[in-house]
Amino acid sequence: xxxxxxxxxxxRNKRPFYRIVVTDSRKRRDGGWxxxxxxxxxxxxxxxxxxxxxxxxxxxxxxxxxxERVKKITTK
Numbered sequence: 001x002x003x004x005x006x007x008x009x010x011x012r013n014k015r016p017f018y019r020i021v022v023t024d025s026r027k028r029r030d031g032g033w034x035x036x037x038x039x040x041x042x043x044x045x046x047x048x049x050x051x052x053x054x055x056x057x058x059x060x061x062x063x064x065x066x067x068e069r070v071k072k073i074t075t076k
Contacts, residue, residue: 002026005059006067007040008033017041020051020070022059035059040073049073 002025009030011017018040021033037059038051051074060066066074 003034003059003062003064004067005037005056005064005070007069015043017043020056020074022064025065047073 003022004025005020005022006029007018008021008023009016009018019033019036020038020040022035022037023031023033027033035055037055038049041048056074
């Protein structure tokens, strides 16, 4: 199974809130996920991001690919 670390959208209309999740790459953006490892809120000033670095490193070590957006927000 090819796993990917990406964002899944939560929140209501025009008030997005994202979870950083590990999921099967064949599932849709908001489909089921294996594990939630953090969240990202772009509406706060500055943007709030919180994630478990240990779990992120674990999933990367077992072959999970990171989406471009997750790479960008976790390397700040």
